[in-house]
Amino acid sequence: MSALVEARDLHFSHRGREKPHPIFQGLSFTVEEGKILSVVGPSGCGKSTLLSLLLGLLRPSQGELLFEGAPLGEPSRKRMIVFQNHALFPWLTCLGNVVFALESSAAPPADLRAEGLRLLERVGLEKSAGLYPGELSGGMQQRAGIARALAAKPRLLLLDEPFSSLDQIRRHQLLGELAELVRASKTTVVFVTHDVKEALRFGDQALVLGGAPFMLTQPDETQEKEIYAHWNLS
């Protein structure tokens, strides 16, 4: 299996008022094609920064970040994100949000509406196509965000703490549904969370940030203690 994303000795610092604030100092990892990489870490460890780097919204100050074997460039439809707050356009209906992604394409499908409905059907939202995001529950908004992202047919889907606003039971249920959905679409996923159990359960690989970052190539729930110990939080 080939690596879709490869980070080699990545350095990144946020510009502070007086001096740069280092976030990554020599981070290396790979994301295998068609796999789910969980990224877990405490608040402020650089999870969202990593997503911005993977989107191409930020540039590493040192090191190499490769996508499809070439240096990762400007943001593109090949790498889509579903933000923590979903970032759906509140003035567009559920279907309108998906259609926006379709019509942004260089070669949009002839029947935008039909294609949009087909995508909503995939996430179980076909009956809510005419509703505005404000009329959807948190979970439904999340699925609408995923449908919009999938409309771009990305090779890499980035999920930024997608269920942080939901309760534990609903999170567990949606996580299962999401895992099925992304595996069925054969999309490579980077899934950011601060929940260790979620990261270990959902990911084919796990990148643990905070302190000295390390990769778990075969994560399972027994490694939870090991991660907390790494953060000195046993």
Added chain:
Amino acid sequence: MPKHFFLSFLPWLALLFLWELAGQSGALSAFVLPWPSLVLTAAWSHAATGALFFDIAWSLVRVFGGFFLAVLLATPLGLLIGLSERASSIFEPAVHFLRPIPPVAWIPLAIVWFGLGNGPAFFLTFIAAFFPVIVSTAHGVRSIPAQHFQVARCLEASRSLVFRRIVIPGALPHILAGFRIGFGISWMAVVTAEMIAARSGLGHLIHVSQDVLHTDLVVAGMLCIGLLGLLFDILLRGLARRLTPWGPA
């Protein structure tokens, strides 16, 4: 219709009743504060000759003329200021310098530039609406969350699509709020302009009635201004609700 629509009339009806009662009982002077029945009689007689409708029509023509011109110029300029840092650097200092100057302060210059008549009134209603619309529009564009633009960037959406699907609808609630504020100030400005520099309109009616000591007509003119202002505000609110069905207008 709002839930308590009819209830909202209750305090007004009570006020009118008490006002009328005070007038009829002799507690008020008909000259100092004419009571509702006197005001209605004066308004009716003025309306019967067609003069009241003539004044209302002229005030409306001036308000709408200046307001529409302001909307036509201020909305695109506001969008430009909101979207472009360069445009903001060029135009915004001038906007914030001119904005606090009340429309009434422009009257002397407006008379010098346009003479007496319609010119100053159109100019004043234009100035009155221009700044609220420009400031609200620019603010509306800036209030669109950065993540919406990031999503569009990732989707490689064209500039035209971003403008049509994100910028315009995203800023629309603020743009419409600017229209409402601008229209309200235009309405105030037209009355002032007509009191000083016009020979028709509700402002002129109030001014002339005061000169001939017809305070009943002064109050009738004020009531017309209030009622028309309220009517247009309700219409603009309805329009905003219709145009922004996704959220509170």
